[in-house]
Ligand SMILES: O=P(O)(O)OP(=O)(O)OP(=O)(O)OC[C@H]1O[C@@H](n2cnc3c(O)ncnc32)[C@H](O)[C@@H]1O
């Protein structure tokens with residue numbers, strides 16, 4: 001991710017794009033959303049976060065001709081045997097809706113008592129120097145929490161109002177953007193990727 005070049009962010013999710021810009025623009029990186037290059041959403045046909053992140057990064061790099069960064073992420077809930085997992089964005093079906101996804105999650109956990117609602121966000125980041133890069137940089141990080149019975153807070157996106165972080169006694173939607181980026185699966189995955197890039 002040389003500072004001499006732009007990189008394309010292989011995502012159509014406004015919440016992610018905002019977080020990556022907050023993480024990377026202070027470091028001097030120029031992150032452009034894939035829509036700016038006419039990259040269409042790819043079908044996420046993989047069965048793992050890694051496979052889907054690779055599919056997204058490869059397509060964005062191929063169409064834009066730029067190095068690409070992709071994020072495939074999701075919420076893994078123990079009481080639901082890992083659901084919604086790689087299907088987190090489309091848990092309640094198409095068109096994707098955070099509100100419908102949150103409603104479905106609460107509904108699925110209706111009978112699950114406090115103490116048995118553990119979950120974690122996962123984030124996989126893939127960085128490709130070019131579309132046929134045979135050596136992608138890949139990092140995975142998770143963030144442990146619990147699923148609340150009622151939403152709290154207005155910040156973030158996705159499942160954040162329902163994701164409770166015991167250490168700070170707040171939902172992710174109650175954290176500031178800076179605090180979320182410091183603690184989150186995505187923020188820490190980005191730090192790990194930056195470390196790999198600088199030693200590459
Ligand atoms: O594929 P792109 O275009 O990047 O956008 P997407 O929203 O479809 O992204 P994913 O396929 O990676 O699905 C990730 C979903 O997991 C959830 N998610 C991931 N990270 C999250 C976070 O930090 N806060 C809340 N929800 C998150 C949320 O529902 C996301 O839509």
Ligand SMILES: [Mg+2]
Pocket residue numbers: 044089
């Ligand atoms: Mg997606």
